[in-house]
Amino acid sequence: MKAKVYVSLKPGILDPQGKAIQHSVELLGFGGIADIRQGKYFEIALDDADEQQARESVARIAREVLSNPIIEDYRVEIEG
């Protein structure tokens, strides 16, 4: 079983790296880019066969390690 965790900055938290990336994208010639926000992506391989159990474990990992709830949100996807 594989879990995917996406961590993104909460709305309103400054993302200067995202701004710098957006600037580079614009230099490449792309107009009409309203905003770019940088996030983090994790793949977690699990031995756990029970999906509900896996979901709970990964949610806790995401909440307590992978993200800082003061500045970041997370989203978990489980693949069988």
Added chain:
Amino acid sequence: MKFGIIVFPGSNCDHDAYHVISKQVGQPVDFIWHRDTNLSSYDAVIIPGGFSYGDYLRAGALARFSPVMESVKKFAASGRFVLGICNGFQILCEAGLLPGALIRNRDLHFICEHIYVRVETSDTPYTNELQTGSVRRIPIAHAEGNYVCDDETLEALRRDDRIVFRYCDADGNVTAAANPNGSRENIAGICNDTRNVLGLMPHPERACEDLLGSSDGRDIFRSLAATLALAA
């Protein structure tokens, strides 16, 4: 009184802090490896600057899970003194011992330069020998020093006089231009609600001798030593 300096893999200001406590403050001090958990012989611990765990994931995020940190939480809860400098401040925020978070500097740069901070309160064990409103010239050296917190936290920090240092200009004016990293309300250092835990981004341990360009940081360590001497 006895001081301990906690050393994580990647700490790099541990020896500076050790030097200041042993030579400038003149008190006994030990290094404490992050796997050690016995803090019973210490009155104050310093979490020094550096790049614990290479700043992997987020600055301070992995150090929070080192075995010593559970002991540091109990140490702080017992009323003893915890000083986090730079990466130490980041670790204390990640560990929940101080509120808020430190994110990437507004302008992305790693900033290494002397800046000015204004002492916002002398009512802490770390600033009782400094004057409220006085200006100190102390270096910063960080890429993630932009202090963020929600409105409720900011209100509590203000109400309880827990904002200890603010970035300012040479005359003590707290202005946007004097804010090096985008920190909310120019915050450079805060304490917890019981005032025994302090975190700050500037490096007072690098400003304790005139030979180093400033000795403005020395009184922070001397304040703490004076507090400990009174308590003894």
